[in-house]
Amino acid sequence: MKNRCYSLRNVLAIAFLCVAMLWTASASAEDKFPTKQLTYVVTFDPGGQSDREARRQQKYLHQSLGQQIVVDYVVGGGGAVGWKELTRTKPDGYTFYTINTPHIILQPMQQNVGYKTEQIVPVAMFQSTPLGLAVNADSPFKTVDDLLAAAKKDPGGVTIGGSAAFSGHHMATLRLEKLADVHFSYVPFTGSAPQMTAILGGHVDAVFANSDDLVRFKDKLRVLAFSTEQRFPHFPDAPTLKEKGFNMVDSIDRGVGVPLNTPAEAIATLEKAFLEISNNPDIQKEMRDQGFVPLSMGHAASVEYIKKVTAEYTELANSIKK
Template sequence: MASQRLLKRFAAPALLAGLLPLAAHAAGGGGAYPAKPVEVVVPWTPGQATDIAARALTEHLTTAMGKSFFITNKPGAGGAVGSAAVARAPADGYTLLAGSTGSVVVSPLLNETNYTADDFVPAAMIAKSPSILITATSFPAKNVQELIALLKKNPGKYSFASSGNGSATHLMAEAFNLGYGIQATHVPYKGSSAAMTDLVTGRVDYMFDTVASVAGQVKAGKVRAYAISSKDRSAAMPDVPAIAEVTELKDFDIASWIGLMAPKGTPQDVLDRIAAASQKYLETPAAREKFLGMGLAVSPMDNARFKQVADGEVDLYSKLLKQLGLARQ
């Protein structure tokens, strides 16, 4: 009898101890994910294309997955500030990065950062985002040929803005300048909103910015759109020709991706849940129409394909930065 009492006394705590890891797994990323709100860090200021896309998707994920997916903006250093914060976060699926080519791929190649692209794993591809070459409407060049001629004729006189060192818009402008031997001063900002403000007021002269950010300003008559960075025109702004279409740079084709990334080590089942919910939504006509209205082309794909895209861009931009003489030594 004494032995039976001892067995009962110690069996319950032992059983409880054995169940605790299972409960913790369920709460952190197993069948119950998400069991609490999920923070999605946007490493840019509000209003930038990554921010716009992430807000649209997280609104859907909040409904579809039953817990809040909320946005936190952490801009700075070409997307490196917010990206580094996510890279250091627990790999449990409750802190995600609204990543892009610039913040995930380019920034670590260009600048001293405490993370690399390998510190993240794909959670959900959202969209592809080409950019448009723009100036204020008061700028004297009326088309891209006039713009190129003016910039080439006045080396060092003009300046170009970007959403930050290492951002895709920075590299698009550098590649454009290199292609035509243009010498201009780079003025980096903490996001495209501030850059756009200074462009409109004439503090800087030209820049590349995403279709999502530019479309409204073009319609309002505040900026002039010259050409788009991708080889194909954007369905959102079909009247704007591609650079490859109207200049000598026939191979110019640069468009950044936008997607949710997670810290390396995040459970695969968590990543699969996020990807499945995102892909199901992005494949609907309603989602395609909504994102097109924001100047973005949805690009739903599984995470294996997303990883191939990101890895391919590491190679692409490594070579481009070396060619431009901008690669970090």
């Protein structure tokens, strides 16, 4: 009888141990991020830079994270509609959004757009597009001087298109107005795709456009100048605005962000996946060939970068208002 009791106790102990091990394994699996499908929200029109980059990254994210990646769209307000939604999204890491600087800085600085820059937590920044000033290939404006002369002669009569109000494109237009002492009519679009459709269709006189768009449509456009420190490699004959006497360096930088209070573990996992992609030599070559400038900034570096750019644009915005 005594041996039977010991045997029963042993069986119960083993059973309890097995249950405990199963529970621990189950809890561990639940805690490991990610365990289900993730959503990559693009905040600009399909076909634009953010969309094309998300599509490029999609398969690599699937391989790295081991889960399906669904690309979705929340478009409007030059990204503002999507970033407003970002701040109201469940902070679990399963939904992340495209972010652009300086858009996420300038928009809340200029008006109430339903979100604040500090409500967006950057995961990584992986791409930049310097801005170039361009016209249609059959435009009467052959040089920057021609465009500025027309603007001086007819204030507000020359239209410049850009991606959204209170964006990097808008700020570049305002800076050139101030430095050249001219006045343009700025025409905002919901993204770069409709912006380029407008210039190709002759609906605006000029655009401050992203470098990759200028490369894509180089046979249909005339690039008057680049807002860069050095001449852009794809357009060695196009001067910089600095060469023309205007101290301007402007670009649109892209990454992804999540809401405040997203777990650090989730941010770190996403950060690692995006940095693996941005550090891939083949992807970097693809980007350069297409007219992009590759970036590779993780969470901490992106936070510091956004702080730096915020300070710069705060000062710049104040100087333009004067």
